[in-house]
Amino acid sequence: MIPVAGGEYKSFYVSKTNKPLKVAPFLLEEYAVTNLEFLEFVKANPQWQRSRVNALFADKNYLKHWESDLDIGLSNKKIYNSPVVYVSWFAAKSYSEWKHRRLPTLAEWELAGSAPPENVNYASMTSYILNWYEKESLPVLPNVKTTYRNTYGLYDMHGLVWEWVFDFNSFVSSGDSRNTSDDNNNLFCAGAAINVTNRDDYAAFLRYGFRRSLKGNYCISSLGFRCAEGFTQRR
Amino acid sequence: MKKYNFLFFAVILFVGCNNVNTTAVSNNLDEGKGSVAKNSAVAPESIFNLTDTFQTQKKNNIVLASLSGKPTVVGMIFTNCGYACPHLTADMKNIAAKLKGNREKVNFALVSFDTDRDNPEQLQKFASMMDLDKDWILLHGNEQAVRTLSVLLNLQFDKDAEGNFSHSNLISVLDKNGMLVYQKEGLDADHVETVEKINELLK
Numbered sequence: 001m002i003p004v005a006g007g008e009y010k011s012f013y014v015s016k017t018n019k020p021l022k023v024a025p026f027l028l029e030e031y032a033v034t035n036l037e038f039l040e041f042v043k044a045n046p047q048w049q050r051s052r053v054n055a056l057f058a059d060k061n062y063l064k065h066w067e068s069d070l071d072i073g074l075s076n077k078k079i080y081n082s083p084v085v086y087v088s089w090f091a092a093k094s095y096s097e098w099k100h101r102r103l104p105t106l107a108e109w110e111l112a113g114s115a116p117p118e119n120v121n122y123a124s125m126t127s128y129i130l131n132w133y134e135k136e137s138l139p140v141l142p143n144v145k146t147t148y149r150n151t152y153g154l155y156d157m158h159g160l161v162w163e164w165v166f167d168f169n170s171f172v173s174s175g176d177s178r179n180t181s182d183d184n185n186n187l188f189c190a191g192a193a194i195n196v197t198n199r200d201d202y203a204a205f206l207r208y209g210f211r212r213s214l215k216g217n218y219c220i221s222s223l224g225f226r227c228a229e230g231f232t233q234r235r
Numbered sequence: 236m237k238k239y240n241f242l243f244f245a246v247i248l249f250v251g252c253n254n255v256n257t258t259a260v261s262n263n264l265d266e267g268k269g270s271v272a273k274n275s276a277v278a279p280e281s282i283f284n285l286t287d288t289f290q291t292q293k294k295n296n297i298v299l300a301s302l303s304g305k306p307t308v309v310g311m312i313f314t315n316c317g318y319a320c321p322h323l324t325a326d327m328k329n330i331a332a333k334l335k336g337n338r339e340k341v342n343f344a345l346v347s348f349d350t351d352r353d354n355p356e357q358l359q360k361f362a363s364m365m366d367l368d369k370d371w372i373l374l375h376g377n378e379q380a381v382r383t384l385s386v387l388l389n390l391q392f393d394k395d396a397e398g399n400f401s402h403s404n405l406i407s408v409l410d411k412n413g414m415l416v417y418q419k420e421g422l423d424a425d426h427v428e429t430v431e432k433i434n435e436l437l438k
Contacts, residue, residue: 090386
């Protein structure tokens with residue numbers, strides 16, 4: 001676990017009442033949970049096997065890249081140490097609890113992810129991330145710790161997979177962008193004044209849009225997770 | 236920029252195409268937690284699979300499955316909310332009034348986002364202030380339970396630096412088995428259909 005200094009997290013969007021959030025120092029896993037690590041969880045928790053999982057908690061794509069319930073598959077050897085994907089929010093949350101950890105909050109994750117890379121050159125953080133978003137996904141997902149390490153010592157915060165956060169459903173906006181702004185005022189509380197703080201941070205905008213489009217049981221090819229822990233939790 | 240826009244929508248389309256209906260074998264989110272839902276026949280896609288414990292305004296500990304047997308109208312609110320939440324509550328009261336003779340056959344539940352301030356005492360105060368009769372159930376839960384419920388109901392909420400919340404204004408209808416059957420977003424929404432759906436469930 002890597003300590004992440006607390007700080008203030010300023011969301012890329014703000015409303016008039018929305019001040020920067022204070023984030024307490026916390027611990028975050030050095031890299032995303034891998035297929036091998038997730039297999040241990042599935043072995044210990046049969047209700048999370050692919051054939052047994054409740055569709056309420058994981059859709060039909062859950063672990064679809066594995067050979068079978070308890071076998072990633074020899075032909076998949078290259079991804080043993082790659083981030084596990086095709087996992088739902090419920091599965092990620094349950095894994096974290098099994099490890100006596102938890103999912104990071106959105107503010108924690110964004111704060112940790114905003115630290116600059118240590119070992120790659122880039123014009124700006126945003127351009128580095130956008131460059132990754134733009135790339136076509138590789139046929140085989142690379143192993144963890146193969147992109148960059150940031151100044152906290154965290155690997156692959158951007159560049160391998162998107163990651164679930166505890167409050168992924170916290171971007172309050174209307175479900176239907178076709179609504180006129182007049183209608184929107186009644187759909188959600190305090191949402192009318194939403195504004196963007198940093199128009200250059202298009203990468204953050206994409207992440208918010210992506211999270212907004214998720215449901216808790218979605219399992220998709222580019223979405224994994226890593227666990228967090230509070231310092232107090234540790235004692 | 237255009238390219239990125241395209242990517243953004245491609246992502247949304249991709250995610251949007253994810254179908255949810257699959258074979259389902261009943262299991263609870265966390266088999267170690269709670270006992271009520273564990274051995275009873277909770278339908279696989281029922282919200283009652285959430286086994287976390289909530290506290291009522293009367294300080295009773297309950298799991299959502301204890302609401303089974305009657306349809307339930309659910310709203311998520313916080314009592315320090317100046318405008319939207321009293322309004323949403325009033326909308327639910329209107330639904331109750333429109334049910335007329337069927338009113339007693341339906342549960343009305345309000346679940347608070349505010350895990351810090353909305354303890355049972357505060358919820359009881361809110362119930363009195365809003366003139367909610369004893370058939371209403373107001374629930375306090377921990378952060379995990381409340382977030383999980385919001386995810387199951389596909390509802391967004393966010394806590395700001397001052398401890399207040401922005402949130403979807405959403406009224407959900409569960410059938411007597413906890414299946415999500417209908418949702419209506421918005422304040423002062425036309426709830427004719429909501430009432431119709433509830434009445435259908437009672438047939």
